[in-house]
Amino acid sequence: MRKVALVGAGVTKFGVRKASYRDLIWEAGKACFDSVPAVKPRDLDGLVVGSVMPERTAFQSHISSMAAEALGIRPSSLSARTEHMCASGTVGIRYAYAFIAAGLADLVMVLGVEKLNQPVADEAILNMGMGVDREWEACHGLTAPPCFALAAQKHMARYGTTEEQLGRVGVKNHTHAARNPTAHFQKGATLEQVLCSRMISAPLRLFMCSPITDGAAAVILASEERARDLTRKPVWILGTGQALDGFTLSSLPEDYAHWPAMQRAAGAAYRMAGITPRDVDLAEVHDCFAIAEVIAYEELGFCEKGEGGRFVEKGRSDYGGDVVVNPRGGLMGCGHPLGATGVAQAAEVFAQLRDEAGSRQVAEARIGLTHNNSGMGEHVVMVYGR
Amino acid sequence: MSYFRAIDPLPLQSAEQTKLHDFYAHLAEGRLTTTRCRGCGRLDWPPRAFCPECAADDYDWVDLPRDGVVHGFTVQETGVPAGFTPPLVFAIVKVGGLRIFAPVLTREPAALQVGARVRFVPARVADDPKGAPRHLVAFEPA
Numbered sequence: 001m002r003k004v005a006l007v008g009a010g011v012t013k014f015g016v017r018k019a020s021y022r023d024l025i026w027e028a029g030k031a032c033f034d035s036v037p038a039v040k041p042r043d044l045d046g047l048v049v050g051s052v053m054p055e056r057t058a059f060q061s062h063i064s065s066m067a068a069e070a071l072g073i074r075p076s077s078l079s080a081r082t083e084h085m086c087a088s089g090t091v092g093i094r095y096a097y098a099f100i101a102a103g104l105a106d107l108v109m110v111l112g113v114e115k116l117n118q119p120v121a122d123e124a125i126l127n128m129g130m131g132v133d134r135e136w137e138a139c140h141g142l143t144a145p146p147c148f149a150l151a152a153q154k155h156m157a158r159y160g161t162t163e164e165q166l167g168r169v170g171v172k173n174h175t176h177a178a179r180n181p182t183a184h185f186q187k188g189a190t191l192e193q194v195l196c197s198r199m200i201s202a203p204l205r206l207f208m209c210s211p212i213t214d215g216a217a218a219v220i221l222a223s224e225e226r227a228r229d230l231t232r233k234p235v236w237i238l239g240t241g242q243a244l245d246g247f248t249l250s251s252l253p254e255d256y257a258h259w260p261a262m263q264r265a266a267g268a269a270y271r272m273a274g275i276t277p278r279d280v281d282l283a284e285v286h287d288c289f290a291i292a293e294v295i296a297y298e299e300l301g302f303c304e305k306g307e308g309g310r311f312v313e314k315g316r317s318d319y320g321g322d323v324v325v326n327p328r329g330g331l332m333g334c335g336h337p338l339g340a341t342g343v344a345q346a347a348e349v350f351a352q353l354r355d356e357a358g359s360r361q362v363a364e365a366r367i368g369l370t371h372n373n374s375g376m377g378e379h380v381v382m383v384y385g386r
Numbered sequence: 387m388s389y390f391r392a393i394d395p396l397p398l399q400s401a402e403q404t405k406l407h408d409f410y411a412h413l414a415e416g417r418l419t420t421t422r423c424r425g426c427g428r429l430d431w432p433p434r435a436f437c438p439e440c441a442a443d444d445y446d447w448v449d450l451p452r453d454g455v456v457h458g459f460t461v462q463e464t465g466v467p468a469g470f471t472p473p474l475v476f477a478i479v480k481v482g483g484l485r486i487f488a489p490v491l492t493r494e495p496a497a498l499q500v501g502a503r504v505r506f507v508p509a510r511v512a513d514d515p516k517g518a519p520r521h522l523v524a525f526e527p528a
Contacts, residue, residue, distance in 0.1 A: 122468040126393065129467045135397040135404075136432040139511075139522055140489050141462075141470035149460035150478065157500075201462040201476075249478060249487045250431050256458065 001101040005227035005234035006384070007220050008036030009347035014215035014335040015184045021058035021115040022070055028111055028216035028340075029071040036220060038230045039107070041071050044220070046078030046108035048096050050088035050339035056127045057115050067111055077105035082339075085131040085374035086288060088112065089217070089342030090382060096221045097237050106223045112343035113216035124212045131374070133248045144288065145209060147249060149201040151376055152291035155257035156203065158306070161294060163203050165309030167194040169290035170207040172318055173326050177333025179359045182344075184213045184335030208290035213335025217344035233354045238275070238367075238385045241268025245377035252377045257291075262299035262371070262379040270301075273383040275367060277301030280323050280383075282352050282362045283369040284345035287330040293317075296371055297325070300381070324362045327352065345370040346382065353386040395469055396511055399520050405435040408447055413508045413521040418452065420484070421445040431484040452506045453528060454479035454486065461495045479504055479525055488523045503528035 010031025012024055019027070033039060049064045060066065063081045068074070078099045082092040089112030099105040118124050125143060132138035132147075155161045171191050177183035189207055197206035227234040243264035246252045253260060270276060277300055285300070287293035294308035302323055303311040311317055317325035328334055328348040331341060349368035351357040357365075370382045399410035412419040421433040425442030436443050459477035466472045475490040475498060490504055509524035 125465060126395070126468040129395070133432075134395075137487050139396050140476070140487075141395075141466050141474050142476060142487070143465070143467060145465060146460045146462050146474075146476040149462075150458045150476075153458060153460060153500075199463045200465050201460045206464075248432060250485050254457075254485065 002103060003224040003236060004097050004100045004221055005224065005236045006346065006350045007222045007227050007230045007234055008032050008039060009219045009350040010035050011182045011217040011344045011347050012215050013182050014213050014337060016117045017115070017214035019115070019214065021054055021060060021113065022066070024113050024115060024214065024216035025067045025070050025111065028113065028218040032109065032218035032220060036230060039220060041073050044073045044107050044109050045076045046096065046099060046105040047073045047075050048078065048080050048082060048092040048108065048110045050082045050092035050110065050112040050343060051114060052083055052085055052088050052338040053114070053127055053130060056130065057118060067113070073109065078108055086286065086336070086338050087342060087372040087374040087378065087380045088339040090345070090370060090372045090380045091342070093219065093221070093342065093346055093382065094240055094242065094380070097240065100221055100223050106226050108221050109218055110221065110343055111216065111218040112340035114337035114339045115214045116212045116337060117214050128212070136248055136250070145201040145204055147376060148289035148291050149204045150249070151256040151295065152203050152289070154255060155291060155294065158255070158257055159309065161309035163195060164191065165313050166203065166208050166290040166294065167191050168312045169287060169293045170194040170332055172312065173287055173330035173332040174207065176327055176360065177329025180329045180334065183329045183333050184211055185333050204289055204291070207332070210288045210331035210336040213337045215335060215337035215340045215344070217340045217347050219343055219346050219350065233386070235350045235353045236385050237382065239269035239271070239273030239383035240381065241265040241272070242380040243268070247375060247377070256376060257295060258305070259295055259299050259376055259379065261377050262296065262373065265379040265381045266300045266371070269381040269383045273385070275383065279367050280369045281365040281367050282324045282327055282349070283371065284328060284348055285325055285371040286373045287326055287332050288336060288373070290332070292373060293325065293330070300369070300371065319362070327357065327360045327362055342370065342372050349384045353384060394515060395467070396520055396522070398514055400514070400518055406433050409433050410521060412447065413523065414519065416508055418450045418481070418506045418523065419447045420450060422448045429484065431486050450481050450484070454481040454504050454506065454525060456490070456498065456500055456502045456504055457485060458500060459490065459498055477504070477525065486523065488525055491524050491526045498527065
């Protein structure tokens with residue numbers, strides 16, 4: 001297999017955007033091309049677009065062709081859309097990686113985009129329920145928050161994790177987001193604010209949840225040969241892994257606070273990269289809800305099972321700790337425009353490993369990890385190095 | 387032109403619309419049933435028309451006990467989808483050896499606890515677009 005690197009990355013402003021679906025594609029493309037001046041749209045031989053629900057939010061399918069035309073890309077090796085709910089962007093990066101590693105493509109953009117906010121406000125939440133099994137679970141009104149609330153309750157009962165510890169994830173990520181000009185929220189948050197915010201689904205309060213956000217992000221992947229031509233600071237894909245245990249809540253392991261598929265996905269990525277969890281300097285993990293980040297510390301191997309609450313409480317996942325988790329501000333601070341999230345995480349790792357992250361810079365960052373879950377039993381992990 | 391919104395959030399349940407129509411017919415009769423694979427005997431929740439173990443597509447319907455125990459639950463107070471009214475009590479209920487996700491219908495969510503006994507009730511929900519009645523699984527405190 002050939003080595004593959006990120007050579008460019010760009011992110012739009014995330015938020016409740018006054019912008020169309022196509023506007024967001026243009027903005028992400030512009031930001032990404034600006035990051036690597038040696039690449040013009042027609043130089044690319046492939047495009048993968050991660051996007052979950054444009055059929056509902058923009059009444060548009062046929063997304064990769066639409067985005068290719070919008071950006072002036074003429075794919076000759078790879079054109080595809082990836083839909084894997086919250087992991088869609090990273091799944092797109094894996095496709096592009098595999099094509100380039102196999103020698104089937106040389107220079108591919110992966111763009112993630114989502115326009116979730118709608119003129120009729122309650123439609124956005126209705127749409128988010130599409131990621132849940134319609135016939136057996138979503139028909140009852142189930143969306144993501146109660147699923148993760150069940151995991152949080154189990155974690156609290158089994159390991160003594162506290163609401164305050166969950167709140168500290170929100171404080172940390174909102175604080176980080178305040179240093180990220182593209183983040184949805186930029187005011188930070190105090191522990192009191194988090195713990196007094198309104199209850200969504202017990203024990204998860206508003207500031208322990210990611211919001212409904214519009215945004216897009218793009219990265220460009222290149223073969224080793226092309227990467228060395230295009231930039232002095234390529235960021236290499238060292239490892240990747242994906243694993244699924246189940247889709248419906250009923251199908252998952254009985255302990256909802258234990259996510260073995262994440263261990264398997266991370267284990268595969270670590271083995272491929274030849275590293276251990278201790279080697280990771282920064283991790284962009286999928287804090288769709290505070291409990292997901294707490295469990296991610298454990299399943300990614302940053303701490304022992306059950307220690308996740310204490311890990312954040314002691315500052316071990318913050319600057320100066322064992323590993324900086326979500327320096328970008330996470331999904332809670334940046335927002336979670338589904339297909340864009342994994343690509344924006346990759347863009348953060350790209351900036352961090354090139355020492356271009358400004359006030360968010362993790363000192364001497366050499367290894368960066370990204371993680372997405374698209375349900376408690378579905379995980380994808382990437383490991384990058386400079 | 388009007389603003390179109392034609393989403394039916396409930397499963398279509400009739401024989402023309404799903405292989406699993408018997409499940410819904412049983413629900414309407416007040417029976418909670420699921421599939422047992424004729425190939426290997428595997429019992430599943432939710433019901434399914436293809437066995438993930440032995441790849442058979444023959445199955446029998448078996449009745450499940452009406453009584454279950456709350457394995458986990460959460461009360462959603464805000465942010466529910468259009469068409470639903472909070473609070474919603476979502477639970478995983480152990481029924482026999484299976485875990486079933488379903489709402490618990492109760493006026494006192496605060497009184498519910500893990501380990502509480504609940505009883506199956508079919509919940510009548512909105513008719514399908516052709517006017518046929520529809521039901522979903524629900525539980526209520528025993």
